[in-house]
Amino acid sequence: xxxxxxxxxxxxxxxxxxxxxxxxxxxxxxxxxxxxxxxxxxxxxxxxxxxxxxxxxxxxxxxxxxxxxxxxxxxxxxxxxxxxxxxxxxxxxxxxxxxxxxxxxxxxxxxxxxxxxxxxxxxxxxxxxxxxxxxxxxxxxxxxxxxxxxxxxxxxxxxxxxxxxxxxxxxxxxxxxxxxxxxxxxxxxxxxxxxxxxxxxxxxxxxxxxxxxxxxxxxxxxxxxxxxxxxxxxxxxxxxxxxxxxxxxxxxxxxxxxxxxxxxxxxxxxxxxxxxxxxxxxxxxxxxxxxxxxxxxxxxxxxxxxxxxxxxxxxxxxxxxxxxxxxxxxxxxxxxxxxxxxxxxxxxxxxxxxxxxxxxxxxxxxxxxxxxxxxxxxxxxxxxxxxxxxxxx
Numbered sequence: 001x002x003x004x005x006x007x008x009x010x011x012x013x014x015x016x017x018x019x020x021x022x023x024x025x026x027x028x029x030x031x032x033x034x035x036x037x038x039x040x041x042x043x044x045x046x047x048x049x050x051x052x053x054x055x056x057x058x059x060x061x062x063x064x065x066x067x068x069x070x071x072x073x074x075x076x077x078x079x080x081x082x083x084x085x086x087x088x089x090x091x092x093x094x095x096x097x098x099x100x101x102x103x104x105x106x107x108x109x110x111x112x113x114x115x116x117x118x119x120x121x122x123x124x125x126x127x128x129x130x131x132x133x134x135x136x137x138x139x140x141x142x143x144x145x146x147x148x149x150x151x152x153x154x155x156x157x158x159x160x161x162x163x164x165x166x167x168x169x170x171x172x173x174x175x176x177x178x179x180x181x182x183x184x185x186x187x188x189x190x191x192x193x194x195x196x197x198x199x200x201x202x203x204x205x206x207x208x209x210x211x212x213x214x215x216x217x218x219x220x221x222x223x224x225x226x227x228x229x230x231x232x233x234x235x236x237x238x239x240x241x242x243x244x245x246x247x248x249x250x251x252x253x254x255x256x257x258x259x260x261x262x263x264x265x266x267x268x269x270x271x272x273x274x275x276x277x278x279x280x281x282x283x284x285x286x287x288x289x290x291x292x293x294x295x296x297x298x299x300x301x302x303x304x305x306x307x308x309x310x311x312x313x314x315x316x317x318x319x320x321x322x323x324x325x326x327x328x329x330x331x332x333x334x335x336x337x338x339x340x341x342x343x344x345x346x347x348x349x350x351x352x353x354x355x356x357x358x359x360x361x362x363x364x365x366x367x368x369x370x371x372x373x374x375x376x377x378x379x380x381x382x383x384x385x386x387x388x389x390x391x392x393x
């Protein structure tokens with residue numbers, strides 16, 4: 001009998017928990033709109049946001065906010081003098097409270113990140129207990145609202161597509177990225193700078209599998225914008241981006257094109273070289289009465305890639321012959337050195353420490369470095385940079 005009583009009690013408790021879950025959790029979900037991603041523009045002294053929200057309907061009809069989305073998402077717009085008021089506008093239109101706990105990416109349009117400080121915009125998300133600090137922050141060419149109206153033949157959610165491209169690009173194509181907590185925290189350090197990936201869209205009119213009524217193509221994460229004190233400074237060139245990646249991205253893949261003087265008829269003279277792994281060592285020395293040096297050593301493991309006769313890499317497929325000649329290594333060494341120095345030159349020219357050089361000096365020398373740094377408009381002009389590249393050793 002005691003065993004039966006225990007089973008009955010367990011069943012009763014389970015039923016009560018199920019009723020409570022139905023009363024609170026389900027009702028709460030019905031009152032909320034789950035935001036997967038958000039685009040933000042700034043026009044006429046107002047923040048214009050567009051939210052990609054999960055929809056319970058599978059149709060592709062217009063959303064309550066005047067937009068449309070993929071097969072399981074909708075686009076809802078909102079406006080306001082602040083991000084908070086813009087989010088409330090979305091609530092007023094839908095009757096559901098926007099839930100930002102699952103928001104994976106914030107996309108900033110050119111009208112916002114190039115013209116306005118990001119401090120007020122991003123502080124809303126940082127102060128929100130419901131928002132994930134690990135969410136990606138990116139910029140885009142043109143307006144964020146326009147970007148969310150694009151479609152690819154492989155993805156039904158723009159937010160998911162961009163998150164996959166950006167978060168995967170660090171290891172595949174050498175494009176670095178930043179996330180909310182990182183970007184904001186670095187603006188408050190001695191470096192006071194960071195970078196954001198810039199998203200663009202390439203139309204493919206002949207691509208099949210997309211919505212015929214929408215602009216179909218592919219998103220790209222080829223560019224990087226740098227910021228100082230929450231304000232846009234400039235975009236990096238391809239060489240400067242390579243230098244940033246080589247210095248600051250722990251694990252990355254990148255390619256270089258060199259000439260092979262010993263090529264046979266079966267192998268092209270123009271060769272693609274892929275970096276398989278790398279290790280970066282930095283030595284900093286600071287003497288208020290002497291030189292300030294920043295010496296970098298980059299240890300690289302590289303191999304030949306399968307390429308066509310122009311050296312363009314095809315699918316990143318390794319070729320059987322991986323040995324590099326001394327002449328090929330010399331070219332690779334020079335190209336890596338040039339890319340790193342290009343990154344240092346941009347840092348010095350724009351006085352924007354997106355490489356975190358000041359933070360490294362601060363970690364080693366503390367307040368001594370901060371006091372010294374405050375005595376110069378551009379302290380990076382006082383630093384002597386050097387680069388040494390060691391290949392396959």
